Amino acid sequence: MDFLRSLYVLVLGLLFVLSGCFGLSSDSSADDDSSNENNLAPVVTASWMGDSTPTFGSINPGWNVTVYHAMTDWDGSITNAGWDINLDGTIDYPIYSAQGLTTIFIPENSVVNSSLTGPMTSILFGALDDDGAWSSSPLITLRLSSLPSINLGNYNTYTAEDAADDANDATGSDDTLIKMQMTGSDTLAWSFVDITLSVGDNYYTCSVAAGDDCVISQQAGDNDNAWEPGEYIFLSEADAEICSSSGCMVDISVTSSGNTVAGDGAVAVN
Numbered sequence: 345m346d347f348l349r350s351l352y353v354l355v356l357g358l359l360f361v362l363s364g365c366f367g368l369s370s371d372s373s374a375d376d377d378s379s380n381e382n383n384l385a386p387v388v389t390a391s392w393m394g395d396s397t398p399t400f401g402s403i404n405p406g407w408n409v410t411v412y413h414a415m416t417d418w419d420g421s422i423t424n425a426g427w428d429i430n431l432d433g434t435i436d437y438p439i440y441s442a443q444g445l446t447t448i449f450i451p452e453n454s455v456v457n458s459s460l461t462g463p464m465t466s467i468l469f470g471a472l473d474d475d476g477a478w479s480s481s482p483l484i485t486l487r488l489s490s491l492p493s494i495n496l497g498n499y500n501t502y503t504a505e506d507a508a509d510d511a512n513d514a515t516g517s518d519d520t521l522i523k524m525q526m527t528g529s530d531t532l533a534w535s536f537v538d539i540t541l542s543v544g545d546n547y548y549t550c551s552v553a554a555g556d557d558c559v560i561s562q563q564a565g566d567n568d569n570a571w572e573p574g575e576y577i578f579l580s581e582a583d584a585e586i587c588s589s590s591g592c593m594v595d596i597s598v599t600s601s602g603n604t605v606a607g608d609g610a611v612a613v614n
Contacts, residue, residue, distance in 0.1 A: 383475040386422055388415040390469035390481035393445070398492035398603075405492035406451040407463075411484075414443035415471045425471035430454050431483075435470065452492055459533045459570035462601055463488040489601040491530055500528030500573070502607035504596055506614055507578055521558070521587055521594065521613050522579040532571045532600045534560075540597040541579065541586060548586050550579050557584040587613045 393410040415425055426435035427448055437448050448467075455465040464487050470480035507520040522541075526532070539550040541558060548557035552568075559582040562568065565575035581587075587594065591614040598605040 383420070383473070383477055384418045385477035386415055386417045386425075386471040386473050386479040388413070388425075388469055388471050388479050388481055390414075390427075390484060392467075392484050392486055396450075396486065396488040398489055399449070404451055406449055406454075407488050407492070408447050408449055409486060409488075410445055410447055411467070411469075412443075412445050413439055413469050413481075415439075415469075415479075416442060417471075417473045420474045422471050423474050425469075427467060427469055429465075429467045431466065431468070439469075450486065450488065455488065457491060459531045459567055460535070461487065462533055462536050463491055490532070490536070490603055500526055500530050500532065500600070500605055502526045502598060502605060504608040504611045506611055518581055519587060520578050520580040522596070522611050523576060524579065524596075524607075525576050526571050526573055526605075528573050531567065531573065532605070534569055534571065536601045537571060538597075538599045539579070542595040542597070543586060543592050546586075548584055554582070556582060558582050558586060 390411065390413045393412060396407040396409050398407050399405060411427065413425075413427075415422060424435065424438075426439045427437040427446070428434060429436045429448060429450060437446060439446065450465060450467075452463075455463045457463045464485060466483040466485045468480050468483050470478055472478050502524050504522050504524045507523045534552050539560065541548045541550060550556060550558040550560050552560045552562070558579050561578045561580065562571075563576040563578065565572045571577060586592075591612065593610055594613050595610045596608065598607060
């Protein structure tokens with residue numbers, strides 16, 4: 345009987361030892377893998393408020409923009425979060441609050457500039473949780489105001505003068521009124537340019553497309569979609585009589601992406 349009892353104890357001991365070899369013991373790495381598979385990544389949202397304030401300087405011109413973020417993690421905590429402004433996969437502006445507004449700086453040398461769109465770039469917001477899972481917002485595209493100049497002396501300017509066309513009588517509405525030339529370093533896309541004329545209390549909008557009070561026609565230049573440095577344009581009456589045969593003083597306003605372009609503010613049209 346003692347022999348059988350000893351044999352029984354020996355067999356039980358061997359079973360305990362061998363159970364680890366056959367996977368009967370707990371595996372901490374398997375538990376970790378299961379935990380990662382069940383982890384919920386952070387939830388994030390982000391947006392741009394639509395502003396772009398240019399900053400001027402000889403070293404690093406660019407824009408200040410305001411952005412919004414919100415983030416949470418259902419099953420843990422967020423350990424790292426922020427804005428990537430150059431899409432290199434690293435956070436440039438760390439964020440620590442669950443939600444809020446942040447002013448970030450977009451350098452001029454990091455954007456794409458086209459005569460069709462003006463300056464534009466994309467940014468994104470990302471967050472990392474304590475289990476190593478990343479989440480990010482969709483790419484957010486910024487359409488910025490015109491390129492900041494290296495210094496104020498480099499802003500585009502324009503000149504304006506009476507066009508060589510006599511104003512017609514009171515019923516005429518096809519006079520060529522004003523000749524303008526732009527100087528500077530930037531090409532101004534027509535989609536971002538607004539030219540407004542005023543005579544007394546009456547205001548008239550000008551466009552390269554039909555349908556406005558006056559029409560813009562281009563002379564020379566290589567790009568029909570933009571006003572290029574050195575290029576002449578002419579402003580003519582379209583659907584409205586702006587100036588009668590007696591002539592008038594026409595005030596001129598030119599903006600590009602909401603920024604005033606300096607130049608002759610008024611022209612006497614005869």
